[in-house]
Amino acid sequence: MKLNINFNILLVVLLVLLRCNSIESSSADSGSDEGQFPQSIKLSVTGKSNEMLVSWFTNNQIGNSFVQYSLSVANLVKYGAGSKKGVVTVNGKSEKFSTWTGYSNAVVLSGLEPMTTYYYQCGGSTSLILSEISSFTTSNFSTDGSYSNHVTPFTIAVYGDMGYGGGYNNTVKVLQDNLPQYAMIIHVGDIAYADYDKVEQGNQTIWNDFLQSIQSVTSKLPYMTTPGNHDVFYSFTAYQTTFNMPGSSSMPWYSFDYNGVHFLSFSTESDLAPFTQQYQWIKSDLESHRKQNPSGWIIAYAHRPYYCSTNVDWCRKQTLRALIESTIGELFQTYNVDLYLAGHSHAAELTLPTYKQTPIGSFENPGATIHLTLGAAGNQEGLDYNYVEPAPLWSSFRVSELGFGQFHIYNSTHILWQFITDKDTVLDEKWIVKGYFD
Numbered sequence: 001m002k003l004n005i006n007f008n009i010l011l012v013v014l015l016v017l018l019r020c021n022s023i024e025s026s027s028a029d030s031g032s033d034e035g036q037f038p039q040s041i042k043l044s045v046t047g048k049s050n051e052m053l054v055s056w057f058t059n060n061q062i063g064n065s066f067v068q069y070s071l072s073v074a075n076l077v078k079y080g081a082g083s084k085k086g087v088v089t090v091n092g093k094s095e096k097f098s099t100w101t102g103y104s105n106a107v108v109l110s111g112l113e114p115m116t117t118y119y120y121q122c123g124g125s126t127s128l129i130l131s132e133i134s135s136f137t138t139s140n141f142s143t144d145g146s147y148s149n150h151v152t153p154f155t156i157a158v159y160g161d162m163g164y165g166g167g168y169n170n171t172v173k174v175l176q177d178n179l180p181q182y183a184m185i186i187h188v189g190d191i192a193y194a195d196y197d198k199v200e201q202g203n204q205t206i207w208n209d210f211l212q213s214i215q216s217v218t219s220k221l222p223y224m225t226t227p228g229n230h231d232v233f234y235s236f237t238a239y240q241t242t243f244n245m246p247g248s249s250s251m252p253w254y255s256f257d258y259n260g261v262h263f264l265s266f267s268t269e270s271d272l273a274p275f276t277q278q279y280q281w282i283k284s285d286l287e288s289h290r291k292q293n294p295s296g297w298i299i300a301y302a303h304r305p306y307y308c309s310t311n312v313d314w315c316r317k318q319t320l321r322a323l324i325e326s327t328i329g330e331l332f333q334t335y336n337v338d339l340y341l342a343g344h345s346h347a348a349e350l351t352l353p354t355y356k357q358t359p360i361g362s363f364e365n366p367g368a369t370i371h372l373t374l375g376a377a378g379n380q381e382g383l384d385y386n387y388v389e390p391a392p393l394w395s396s397f398r399v400s401e402l403g404f405g406q407f408h409i410y411n412s413t414h415i416l417w418q419f420i421t422d423k424d425t426v427l428d429e430k431w432i433v434k435g436y437f438d
Helices: 001-033 073-078 169-177 204-213 235-240 276-293 319-333
Strands: 039-044 052-058 065-070 088-091 093-095 103-109 115-123 134-137 152-158 184-187 221-226 252-256 261-265 298-303 341-342 348-351 370-374 395-399 402-409 416-420 426-433
Touching: 001 134, 039 204, 039 221, 052 115, 065 103, 065 169, 073 115, 088 103, 103 115, 152 370, 169 402, 204 235, 221 261, 261 276, 298 319, 348 426, 370 402, 395 426
Parallel strands: 152 184, 184 221, 261 298, 298 341, 341 370
Antiparallel strands: 039 052, 052 103, 065 088, 065 115, 093 103, 115 134, 152 402, 252 261, 348 370, 348 395, 402 416, 416 426
16 A cells, blocks of 8 residues: 555656656747747848848747748738748848847848839748738839839938937837838938947847837838947947848948939948048949939938037037048039938938038029938937027028938929928928039
């Protein structure tokens, strides 16, 4: 009898241990699954009009990253990856972060048709998890691959200095509510403010949390970025591993054409002296484009402005600001760059067409580049409320309100600029006519 009791006790203990082991295995598997879940899904254009790049983050490896896409949501739901029934599957790359944990995954979708809506999901060859279905719409472009300077009307939203933990939620909500009207979003640096814990390589948790919080925007529109001073940390590694912009993956500058407009992004966190690689690239890009399209729109963007009038040190007396003005400013005047979009100063400001601190022409007949500072998206440092007084002659509009810039490129001669507040009201608007500089 005693032997039977001991045997029963032993059997119960063994069953409990087996059950615990099963729970631990299940938890481990669950953790692995969660680690393979696609996060922070982002779109970006490439150097080719018939392509779209999809990128996302996973905590764990997923084998070969892939995107499956279709012209129909029903096809994705019904058939899925590997099917030939209206679903295309494209493999990509998966890159381990060198300074952080996790993996950056990227897939280029090519051979897309113009002005077409595609539905897609992200996944991996060793993962059973797919992202939710999202969608994007391509731009208008020539199907034979030839360059076209024809402007198809489109609207973009532009802002900088957003960051996790600040007052950015209402700004994002306005973007979400109006998402169908936008073709693209440009974030002019200071993206997540992930450097505030003074960790040399930045805070990955803040970085990931911010990108996940705006996924409803970044997964539906090309989200084009440029690095700010709060993004580079010890180096550009985390920024460039996260954001797959056109051009060389080792250089934080690039250009692309969209619906007949040339966009040029450069880094104010890198050297801009005339003998540097970046300066020479900017000069070469502008010169080449102007030979191809002497009269088309060129919109440039980077993080730091060189015309701004808030009372922060950068706007008042920084010698580096003057260096940008004397180098890049000369290139902009020579090659007829129409708009320069920046952030850094936590306010919104629009200048008259300005060259060498002097207004030249008007919005109806610009004789120089028009500058816009758009650093009021809602970062944790707050807005800049103090301004240089009296306002410089070149300053047309300045305000300390949360919001972003909106640009409706109407045709080859007219752009409508608006400042949209985080309450979805228009505080300023101007029609900008295409100018031709002497």
